[in-house]
Amino acid sequence: MSSILTNNGAMVALQTLQTVNKNLGTTQSEISTGRKVANAKDNSAVWAISKQMESDVQGFKSIQESLALGESTVSVARNASETITDLLTEIKGKIVASQEENVDRSKIQTDIAALRDQIGSVVGAAQFNGLNLLSNKSNEAGSGSVNILSSLDRSGSTVKSSDINVGKQDLGTEAAVLGATAVGAANDLLSVSGASAAAAGGNVTVSFTAGGAQAGASYSVSLTGVGGQEIGTSATTFSYVARDGDTEADVSNAIFAKMTAFATENELADTAFTRNATTGAITVTNNDATAANTITVARAETLDGTAEGGLAALSDVDVTSQDGANSALSNIESLIQTSINAAASFGSAQGRIETQKDFISKLSDSLTTGIGALVDANLEEASARLQALQVQQQLATQSLSIANQAPQSILSLFR
Structure with a gap:
């Protein structure tokens, strides 16, 4: 049955043309933007x-x-x-x-x-x-x-x-600056046992342990010996200011290094400095059996100090005397090792x-490559599809034109 009110052929041709135009628009968008997923509407998950x-x-x-x-x-x-x-x-x-x-x-x-x-x-x-x-x-x-x-x-x-x-x-090469702020109580930073001892012709031992290491904490130990004690009747002070990251072992090692350097420089024969690797305790022992000996220990514990430079001992190098030259030769190796380690x-x-x-x-x-694989358009494929869609568009247009002319044939029935 033919009808001038309903043209089924034109509707089919129009739908085909609309689909072709939509696909053509999508392809042209891919070519112009270079992406097959340009926004969330194209593919929300991939986008x-x-x-x-x-x-x-x-x-x-x-x-x-x-x-x-x-x-x-x-x-x-x-x-x-x-x-x-x-x-x-x-x-x-x-x-x-x-x-x-x-x-x-x-x-x-x-x-x-x-x-x-x-x-x-x-x-x-x-x-x-x-x-x-x-x-x-x-x-x-x-x-x-x-x-x-x-x-x-x-x-x-x-x-x-x-x-x-x-x-x-x-x-x-700067020297340490000891802090001025006192600790809360004695033994906060240094724990000393045998602060003074005496013996007639025997060994004398003094031990102390660093504790509570913290940046800016000042540890200062002064030793005084009388009688046959080689450290002398005047005080010899060994100080260290902790820097950030120092542990109690670091403090103990630093003070012990100063003591051993002092012993080497002064060629002490009867005074020995030893350190317990487990506890970190430093022990001073006098082995002079010729006289009664006393070792006294004075300590200073303060905060807010300024740590010395890693090469501070370089300031003590003095080769103007033979003893100084000998001591400098012993100390320079540790300084070189410090810079090598750094x-x-x-x-x-x-x-x-x-x-x-x-x-x-x-x-x-x-x-970036992964993103491209997800959203970038295949331009070779898009180009080929564009050519095909343009041909389809032309054919769909022609088909719609033919379908629109179909009712013209009904006029011949009324002649």
Whole structure:
């Protein structure tokens, strides 16, 4: 049955043309934007995933900048540490030269002083953007290290940051400054047993243990010996100010090192300093059996001190005498080892930062590739589809034109 009111052929052709035009519009949008998922309407699940990944990529770009800044800062500290090691090696050469009896030790001492001043200049200049990793004297907790943002760790919808911790390595030559604020009660920082003892021709032992290590805490022990005791009738003081990160063992080791250096420098034969590796207790023993001996201990416990530089002992190097030259030769090795350890620590940290920076770069590229696989359009496919749809559009238009002309045939029935 033919009808001039209802043209089924035209309706079918119109629907086909509308579908072709819709597909053509979608294809043209893919070609113009380069994406098959340009908004949440196109594919909400894929769009949500891609946006989350894009935010991570943006975060990793900021992390790369943080790692680049951290790498530069650590690199400055490492180069400075290596330079200081070279300067200390030069000083060692001067000290070795001073062992000769027919040399001008005063001129050698002048050269050593100049090299020492140069080390101070290197330490002062070894900063990047105001941060100096070769200075660690603050009393504030956490000041002994810096955290460099290194990663974003995602677990589902939760994200947390990760850091690379780089410890400071103090290579300054400044002496410690003891604090003035007294502790709450005696024995807060130092516990002393046998504060004074006497014996006729026997051994005398004094032990003390550091406790409650904290940044800025001042530990000071003065020993006085009478009779045959070699430490002398005047007080000999061994002090240390803790820096951030120090443990009780660090305090004990530092004081013990000062004592052993004193024993070496003064060639003590009858006085022995020993340290218990387990408890950290330092024991002073007198083995002079020729007279009654007494060792007295005075202690000072204060807070808010300023820690000494890691190379503070360099200020005590004096080769103008034979004894001084001998002592300097013994002490310089530990100073060189301190700077070597600092350079090695910074080198290790810099290597880790470089590795992390390379990884973050590759990870960012992988995420970007993944995002592209989810939302980017296949332009070769889209181009071929565009050509096909344009042909379909033309055919659908022609079909609609033919369908619209169908009622014209009914006119012939009325002639």
